[in-house]
Structure formats: C-alpha cells, structure tokens
Amino acid sequence: MSAPPDAAFAALADGTRWKVLVRIGREPASASALARELPVSRQAIVKHLEVLAAAGLVFSQRRGREVVHVAVGERLSALGRDLDRIGQGWDDRLAVLKEAAEGG
Amino acid sequence: MSAPPDAAFAALADGTRWKVLVRIGREPASASALARELPVSRQAIVKHLEVLAAAGLVFSQRRGREVVHVAVGERLSALGRDLDRIGQGWDDRLAVLKEAAEGG
DNA sequence: CCCTGATGCAACCGTGGGGTTGCACAGGAG
DNA sequence: CTCCTGTGCAACCCCACGGTTGCATCAGGG
Numbered sequence: 165m166s167a168p169p170d171a172a173f174a175a176l177a178d179g180t181r182w183k184v185l186v187r188i189g190r191e192p193a194s195a196s197a198l199a200r201e202l203p204v205s206r207q208a209i210v211k212h213l214e215v216l217a218a219a220g221l222v223f224s225q226r227r228g229r230e231v232v233h234v235a236v237g238e239r240l241s242a243l244g245r246d247l248d249r250i251g252q253g254w255d256d257r258l259a260v261l262k263e264a265a266e267g268g
Numbered sequence: 269m270s271a272p273p274d275a276a277f278a279a280l281a282d283g284t285r286w287k288v289l290v291r292i293g294r295e296p297a298s299a300s301a302l303a304r305e306l307p308v309s310r311q312a313i314v315k316h317l318e319v320l321a322a323a324g325l326v327f328s329q330r331r332g333r334e335v336v337h338v339a340v341g342e343r344l345s346a347l348g349r350d351l352d353r354i355g356q357g358w359d360d361r362l363a364v365l366k367e368a369a370e371g372g
Numbered sequence: 373c374c375c376t377g378a379t380g381c382a383a384c385c386g387t388g389g390g391g392t393t394g395c396a397c398a399g400g401a402g
Numbered sequence: 403c404t405c406c407t408g409t410g411c412a413a414c415c416c417c418a419c420g421g422t423t424g425c426a427t428c429a430g431g432g
Contacts, residue, residue: 170283177281178390179274189358196408208391210410229399229408237355244351251341251348254293282420300378312421333378333429
C-alpha cells in the first residue's frame, strides 16, 4: 500500500513541531513549560500540540490546572514501518533503471 | 537519536508531491509525462522533483532529450526505520504516564 | 533543414500556516 | 479571599510554498 496519510507528514514536517514532539517524547510537559524551553510563544506551542494531537501523535492529560502532553509512538512506528516497506519496493525499480542507464 | 529529518518530512508532506513520488516509484517518467497525468502544470512537477531530489528521494537520468526520474527508496526506508525506533522509545514513557493517570 | 516536443528559467500570484499579541477565565497556593 | 499562573479563544501579520504563465533553448524525427 502506498497511501500513508500525508496529514501525518504535514504534522512532522515543521522543525519546531518536531522539537516539541521529541521533547514530550523524552518527558511529559505542559504547553507553558514547553513555551519556556522553546523560543516560541505558548500559543504557538498550543497550535503545534493541536496539530500533533489531530495526527494522533500526542496524548494529553489534565493534571489539576495543567494539561500535560506526551508523545505517542505507536502512530509514528506504524508510519515508519510503512515507509520502510514502500522504499523497499522502489529500490527494485531503481536497480532496473540504473542498469539500463549503464548498459546503454 | 532523534535527528531532525524535518527536511525529508517537508518533502513528503505535500499531497501532489507524494503522488509524483509514488508514481515515479511505480515507473520512471519525465516531467512532461507526469504533467500529463496529474492535474498540475509541468513547472509545478519540476519544482516538486527538485524538492524531492534535494531530499535525496529521486534519481534523475537524461535519456536523449528527456530527463527520466525515478524514486529512490533507500532514504525513505532509512527514515522509516528511524521513525519506528523513535516511536518505540516514546511508548515506554507513555505507558508510565498512563499508569500514573489511572493510578491517581 | 525544419518542425515538434521536452526542458530550463524567471516573474508573478494567492493562500495557508507558523507566529504573535491581547484578553478573559479557571483553579491552586498563600 | 486574593494573587499567581496555566489555559482557552480570537484577531491579526507575514512569508514561504504550491501553482501558473510566458518565453527561450535544445535535441530528435522526417
């Protein structure tokens, strides 16, 4: 199958968002906490978390007056395995093309 | 390792670009040929191919007056394996958090 | 040689998305 | 009760990016 939801890619494509994801993968944190660590406003963080949540990449949990977020690896792993598999298939065709190029 | 592969993600994030990539993964094609198949101009295709090439995801070969492009799976597979691995690590932490949430 | 079709380059356009600021509201800590 | 701090919502800004059009160029085929 070659239909990985580009939505997931879009979620991972942004540098800041990736940092956020990696950070909360290392240890859960609130939006405010993340905003203190990264050079962007809390609102920016919130938006990133929303995108990541929509992509099923983060799990959020209200802890008192805070909302703690943590990265969910399941989706990422699944996506990763898909990519790996897809890439395998491509390389077969690539070999053929390169061969043809060299041969004539 | 959680190296920022956001460059590769950015290349994969766009829907049209992904279609192009999948298409030339199935079989090599020129920009003009792709432009005929997809609902975008040749120039748009060319730009996508440039982005993909910059990400090391396509291999281009001049064949007479045409330039044939084909998808390279190697990078994609490597990226996929990275994602899988990273995701694994996250899920460990996630388990801890969820446990704490349920426990109190 | 001449016509056709593929590529290359450049200018231009519109939208989306990342980022910000401001403000109102809620819930602990003292 | 009263601060302090974390969240939520909304309006707004700006630039990168996907896409287009136009034109010049180059390589094969008849």
